Amino acid sequence: xxxxxxxxxxxxxxEPADWPQLWPLLRxxxxxxxxxxxxxxxxxxxxxxxxxxxxxxxxxACGADGHVVGTYFIxxxxxxxxxxxxxxxxxxxxxxxxxxIAAAMCEHSQREAVAMDFRAMQFNLVVxxxxxxxxxxQRLGFTVIGTLPRAFHHRRLGYVDALVFYKELVT
Amino acid sequence: xxxxxxxxxxxxxxEPADWPQLWPLLRxxxxxxxxxxxxxxxxxxxxxxxxxxxxxxxxxACGADGHVVGTYFIxxxxxxxxxxxxxxxxxxxxxxxxxxIAAAMCEHSQREAVAMDFRAMQFNLVVxxxxxxxxxxQRLGFTVIGTLPRAFHHRRLGYVDALVFYKELVT
Numbered sequence: 054x055x056x057x058x059x060x061x062x063x064x065x066x067x068e069p070a071d072w073p074q075l076w077p078l079l080r081x082x083x084x085x086x087x088x089x090x091x092x093x094x095x096x097x098x099x100x101x102x103x104x105x106x107x108x109x110x111x112x113x114a115c116g117a118d119g120h121v122v123g124t125y126f127i128x129x130x131x132x133x134x135x136x137x138x139x140x141x142x143x144x145x146x147x148x149x150x151x152x153x154i155a156a157a158m159c160e161h162s163q164r165e166a167v168a169m170d171f172r173a174m175q176f177n178l179v180v181x182x183x184x185x186x187x188x189x190x191q192r193l194g195f196t197v198i199g200t201l202p203r204a205f206h207h208r209r210l211g212y213v214d215a216l217v218f219y220k221e222l223v224t
Numbered sequence: 225x226x227x228x229x230x231x232x233x234x235x236x237x238x239e240p241a242d243w244p245q246l247w248p249l250l251r252x253x254x255x256x257x258x259x260x261x262x263x264x265x266x267x268x269x270x271x272x273x274x275x276x277x278x279x280x281x282x283x284x285a286c287g288a289d290g291h292v293v294g295t296y297f298i299x300x301x302x303x304x305x306x307x308x309x310x311x312x313x314x315x316x317x318x319x320x321x322x323x324x325i326a327a328a329m330c331e332h333s334q335r336e337a338v339a340m341d342f343r344a345m346q347f348n349l350v351v352x353x354x355x356x357x358x359x360x361x362q363r364l365g366f367t368v369i370g371t372l373p374r375a376f377h378h379r380r381l382g383y384v385d386a387l388v389f390y391k392e393l394v395t
Contacts, residue, residue, distance in 0.1 A: 092304030133263030134377040135349050135386070172383075173375065177348075178306050199370025201390055204344065206305040212343075215306070217370055217388060 062122060062154055064161045067111035072101060074121040075113065079104060082144045086208025088183050089142070093208060104142070109169065112161065114145075114154055122149040125158045127165060130175050139171040155186075159193050167222050176218040180205045187216065195220040233293060233325055235332045238282035243272060245292040246284065250275060253315045257379025259354050260313070264379060275313075280340065283332065285316075285325055293320040296329045298336060301346050310342040326357075330364050338393050347389040351376045358387065366391040 067075070079100050086093040091103065104126055105111045114123035123145040130140035141162045145154045166174055176195070179186055191197070195218040203212035238246070250271050257264040262274065275297055276282045285294035294316040301311035312333045316325045337345055345366070350357055352371070362368070366389040374383035 086305055090302040090304050090306035095304070131261040131349055131375075133261050133266070134257055134379070135261035135375060137377055137383075138372070138375050173373070175372065175375070178302055197370075198372060199368075199388055199390075201309070201346065201369060201388075202344070202392055204302075204306060204309050204346070204390075206308055208305070212308075217372075219370075219372055219375075221373055 061117050062114040062157055064112050064114045064158060067105055067113050067124065071113050071121055072105070075104070075124055076100065078121065078124065078146050079144055081147060086206075087210075088180055088186070089144075090178055090205065109139075110165065112158070112165070114158055116149070122146045123154045123158055125162055127162055127169070127171075129171075130177070137170070137172045138175050139166050139169070139173070140175055140177060141166075155189055156193065159189070163193075163220075163222055172223040173219060173221045176216075178205060179216040179218055180207065181214040181216055182207060182210060190218045193220075232288050233285040233328055235283050235285045235329060238276055238284050238295065242284050242292055243276070246275070246295055247271065249292065249295065249317050250315055252318060257377075258381075259351055259357070260315075261349055261376065280310075281336065283329070283336070285329055287320070293317045294325045294329055296333055298333055298340070298342075300342075301348070308341070308343045309346050310337045310340070310344070311346055311348060312337075326360055327364065330360070334364075334391075334393055343394040344390060344392045347387075349376060350387040350389055351378065352385040352387055353378060353381060361389045364391075 083091045083095050084093050108126035108128040111126045113121045116122050125143040127139050127141050129136040130138045143155050143158050198217050198219045201215045204215040205213050207213045254262045254266050255264050279297035279299035282297045284292045287293050296314040298310050298312050300307040301309045314326050314329050369388050369390045372386045375386040376384050378384045
């Protein structure tokens with residue numbers, strides 16, 4: 054159990070029975086077109102594959118009543134000789150934002166990453182206008198290694214910069 | 225036809241009949257484990273998929289006798305809202321290196337990228353010890369946007385830094 058500003062969440066492996074709760078949460082996030090590159094009109098089957106089948110592992114964060122309030126995946130960011138660096142994606146239900154759930158999931162993911170023998174974690178495309186995420190990753194020890202000019206096509210703002218974040222987990 | 229220091233190469237779309245020439249060239253490159261993340265012992269079927277099926281397009285550079293001396297692919301680097309940035313991978317036959325073939329292919333790929341409506345080109349994992357590549361991408365107008373510490377597991381040197389290169393093609 055991770056305490057998160059009055060919200061207790063427990064983080065566990067995704068199970069297929071979670072999908073009916075996960076899909077609306079992911080759809081609502083991608084639809085806004087301001088945080089993830091996945092097309093705002095992504096189809097359910099494609100998202101299920103991307104989020105729960107392609108990654109090495111997928112987790113859910115559940116509130117005290119067992120309801121899913123967040124989710125993340127972890128996977129190798131590159132094949133073969135780059136596969137010691139992992140990549141994660143995190144989503145928190147809109148109604149549960151601002152309560153430390155993303156931070157709890159990111160800390161959980163770093164421990165899982167080390168247990169899975171990853172040596173570093175990389176975020177490839179953090180939208181520069183997503184200030185909450187930028188601040189959070191920095192607070193959790195990630196470094197901006199560079200800025201990709203106009204690499205994200207924000208649904209509302211047009212082309213905006215994206216940041217690459219990196220953190221070594223094993224030195 | 226592109227003139228390249230006494231070697232004339234023509235660059236055209238890959239055709240399935242090229243594969244028997246392409247595979248030894250790619251295998252020899254990946255085997256060294258010093259430039260690409262693809263596992264040094266990658267299987268032929270996997271490499272064929274990665275290089276000729278998954279990308280948006282694959283090209284070959286042929287010498288005057290029609291023999292394949294180089295190849296590159298082009299694909300979107302991210303889905304949906306990041307899909308206006310492309311990624312390319314280039315390989316030149318060892319015996320044909322140092323004659324400007326990589327430069328000719330990269331210039332060709334930038335024109336193709338614009339024709340395919342990409343707005344920028346990104347290289348995600350350029351091995352820092354691959355000095356020839358680092359110099360070449362800089363000469364061709366790419367910028368190092370950042371350094372990923374120990375992100376590449378060099379077969380001979382162990383963990384070495386990797387660079388992210390980026391070039392806007394349309395501004």
